[in-house]
Structure formats: structure tokens, C-alpha cells
């Protein structure tokens with residue numbers, strides 16, 4: 001069976017997912033694209049054998065030949081695309097963030113609960129990365145005992161100077177670390193603090209780096225360093241410290257070269273290089289589930305809970321205080 005996909009938003013990651021759906025994965029086809037920048041949508045359609053360009057997301061979602069919807073527009077536009085796709089009963093892959101506020105995420109959850117079955121997968125791709133999966137399997141296997149702390153480091157070589165704001169270090173970047181902290185520790189965040197050391201002068205007035213401490217409800221701690229102008233590459237690190245041992249993400253390069261008294265390996269340039277296989281795996285799983293009429297993977301509840309932590313962390317960054325994360329009751333639809 002071939003799942004016919006409509007893509008909303010044909011920017012950087014939208015184009016990458018179109019390439020993946022067209023050239024990498026089997027069992028799927030891009031039949032429709034739309035973007036508020038029509039020229040960009042046309043250029044993206046030209047990279048596929050059959051995609052038509054639609055004027056807007058509503059008409060794309062309503063099209064009979066669109067069986068599943070991939071949303072890769074800007075975060076503030078996600079809710080307006082998700083709600084009609086839910087009403088149409090079409091499986092949705094939505095790039096992170098699910099929506100840009102906790103309130104908008106709650107409206108999405110209520111709409112999905114009203115449908116009565118899961119239709120939304122959110123693009124938290126680290127859960128599909130082989131190294132993170134091995135880390136999770138180690139924790140669940142029990143050999144190192146109960147996890148007590150998770151240390152996460154998220155370093156970007158650089159970010160676009162005019163587009164990247166201080167808040168995005170949390171709402172756009174740290175959201176991935178919040179996701180894996182919840183997933184690895186199998187718990188929700190109770191309180192969060194954000195500290196700001198001396199600024200990296202490369203970023204000018206940008207609040208960079210930041211250091212966050214998340215207190216999980218069950219008492220474990222998760223720490224996160226976000227540094228977005230560190231120059232040397234895209235470096236993602238993670239370590240679980242447990243009662244009887246520790247487990248650490250290995251370096252992502254497959255080979256280390258020792259030569260003339262030094263050793264060296266490659267640091268990925270950016271997220272596309274580091275997580276290319278994870279993106280392939282997450283979209284492959286979405287297509288397989290969509291072919292069966294549903295979805296798996298990170299849920300709208302995950303998107304909502306991460307938005308709640310992100311909102312609290314932004315407050316914490318402004319005040320320097322620990323801020324509690326308020327979550328409602330998790331609907332049964334999201335029970336594992």
C-alpha cells in the first residue's frame with residue numbers, strides 16, 4: 001500500500017522530509033504541498049514526481065487523495081493545520097513544537113480526545129536515534145539500577161543571528177532535551193530552574209549559554225546545557241547517572257583516527273547530519289502506522305507536557321527562580 005501524503009510548509013525541514021518521502025522511504029508518495037510562500041511550494045513540488053501545489057492548508061487537508069498530513073510550517077501555524085486534519089480523521093505528523101503555547105497544545109489534545117483515537121505524532125526524533133535507544137534500553141534493562149540524574153548537553157555551532165531569539169534557546173532548542181529527559185526517566189517535570197552564566201560574546205545580546213535544572217516528580221534531576229554559538233560543531237551529549245552505574249551516549253562518529261600523537265573524529269555540522277537516520281526512522285514509523293490508519297511515537301500529550309516545561313523554563317530564565325510545571329490530568333488516550 002502507498003500512503004499519499006500532503007505536506008504543509010516547504011521550508012528547510014519540509015523539503016528534507018519531502019526528499020525522504022520521495023527518495024528514501026518506501027510505501028509513501030507526496031501528492032500535495034502548500035506553503036504561504038508559493039514559489040517555495042512550487043520548487044518543492046518540482047522535486048517530486050506527482051505533487052500538486054495547493055493555495056492553503058485547508059484545501060490540501062480536504063483533498064480526497066491526501067491520506068496523511070505532514071506539518072512542517074512555523075510553530076505558530078501548527079494548531080491551525082492540526083485541528084482541521086484531526087476533524088478529517090487523517091494521520092498527522094507535526095514537527096516540533098506541537099504548538100507554541102501550553103493553551104494551544106491543550107486545545108489540540110481536547111480535539112484529539114474528542115476524535116477518540118490517536119492521530120498525531122510529534123517530531124521529537126531523538127527517540128528514534130540508535131544511541132538514545134541504546135541508552136533507554138540500558139536504563140530499562142536495570143543493570144545500572146534506578147536512574148538518579150540525566151545530564152544533557154545541546155551545543156550548536158551557530159544559529160542565524162537575526163532570526164534566533166533568546167527565548168528560542170528554550171522553546172526551540174531545549175525542547176528536545178526536555179523530551180528525552182521525560183522519556184529516559186519515564187517521568188514528568190515538577191519544577192524547573194534556568195541559570196545564565198557569563199554570555200558567549202559571539203552571540204552579542206543573546207542569552208547564551210543557559211543551564212537548566214529540572215526536578216522530576218519522582219525526585220530524579222535532569223540538567224541541560226544549551227550553547228548555541230559554540231563554533232566547533234553540533235554536539236549532543238547525554239549521560240544517565242544511576243544507583244549502580246552510569247550510561248553515556250557514545251561519540252556519534254563511527255571512526256576515531258589516531259595519528260602523529262593525536263586522535264580525532266568528526267563532529268557533525270548540524271542536526272541534519274547528526275540525526276539523519278533518526279528522521280528516516282521516525283517518518284518510516286509514521287508511514288507504517290498511517291497505512292494502518294493510526295499513529296505511534298511521541299504523542300500530543302508529549303507535545304503538551306514539553307510546552308508546559310518550556311513555558312515554565314522561560315519564566316524561570318526571566319526570574320532566576322524555580323518555577324512549577326502545571327499539568328492537567330493525562331487523558332486515558334495517552335496511556336502507554
Ligand SMILES: NC(=O)c1ccc[n+]([C@@H]2O[C@H](COP(=O)([O-])OP(=O)(O)OC[C@H]3O[C@@H](n4cnc5c(N)ncnc54)[C@H](O)[C@@H]3O)[C@@H](O)[C@H]2O)c1
Nearest residue numbers: 009010011012013035036037072073074075077095096097
Ligand atoms: N525535529 C527537528 O529537529 C527540527 C529541525 C528543524 C526544524 N524543526 C521544526 O520544523 C518547523 C519548520 O522549521 P524550518 O527550519 O523548516 O523553518 P523554515 O522557516 O525553513 O520553513 C517553514 C516554512 O513554513 C512556511 N509557512 C509558515 N506558515 C505557514 C502556513 N500557515 N501555511 C503553510 N506554510 C507556512 C514558511 O513559508 C516556510 O517555508 C518548525 O516548527 C521547527 O521548529 C524541527
